Amino acid sequence: MDDHTDQIRKPRADAVRNRERVLEAAKAVFNAGGPEASLEAVAKRAGVGIGTLYRHFPTREALFEAVYRREVEQLSELAEQLKNAKDPVAALRRWLHSGVEFVATKKGMMAALALAVQSGSELHAFSFDRLTKAIGSLLDRAVAAGGMRADISPEDLLRAFFGMCYVHDQAGWQATALRLLDVFIDGLRVRPKIKERAARRTSPAAKRKR
Template sequence: MADKPQDSGPGTRTTGSRARKPRADAQRNRLRLLDAAAEVFSAGGPDASLEAVARTAGVGIGTLYRHFPTREDLFEAVYRHEVDQLHDLSLKLGSEAAPVDGLRRWLHASVRLVATKKGMLVALALAAQGSSELHAYTAERLTASVGSLLDRAVAAGEIRADVAPDDLLLTLVGMCYQMYGKPDWQAKVLRLIDIFVDGLRTR
């Protein structure tokens, strides 16, 4: 009789562990798929195969479709994931980096988002068709992210005070779209960002 609680205890923990494991695995698979899709779409554009995404993530194509039933679902999820990562990065840089360096590093990281978006324009248009929700989400999230870093640099007296978050985002997107597709375009944009940020410094 005394042995039964000991037997049932491990059994209960094992059952609980087994119940939790699929959820944890599913979340890991989803994140792996989002990271892989960002890489594949950035390189191959909207026509990049979903099989390539699954292969890069190290999962089967069935796993991909369980998480993202359509190509548009995957594209929109990747874009939102990238935007959320940039928001999280702004919080981290705001507490860890020097003001101007934090702003510069965030703009550098944003180049990857623009590269991914450029490759997904067709699918994003389909995903957002009939609704501006995706555009509104992106604009709000990115404006708040760069705005917090800009305000910090201005408050420190290191960046001129007549610059708005929209100015930075428009400049960033303009640089990327002008250079996209040219040899080493991302490296060239990063160099232009450095020049641009240095030009914003107070004298």
């Protein structure tokens, strides 16, 4: 039981191709039909057997993660950029708002985030780590700058964000989500100087209906 250098074979061409096809199909199907969409539909669309799909992505979650990995990364990179903004609280706000944008665009995104948020069990999804770190960095800066209370964890904030977006398929939910997030951020703020606050007031805020 030695000798044969464990050289790895080149991965099979068809396998690579099929994986890609499935991913493509899944993206299309999820973005359109929501997260309930059947995996068999995905397989059919990809032109592969259901068995192949399951071999590449053993669970629905795995497929979700793969499909929305790029999006999560984008969101994460955005946080990276915003880290250099001069007003860290505003940066956090902008990041959250972008998150809403993402959810609005990608119909299956919420399901993907749900995984991250629940972070059920051991696997501790890629998305969870990534997003937690992203938020954490923004949060830390805001706290360090003295603009924000320190007793909320990135995980908490992620959950809150997710929660506010929950109703992502109701008409007008975006405005609601943005408003709720703004309120939340206000709650996070260490009491600001009056002027500063008044200034900020002018921009966001949506007019209330009733």
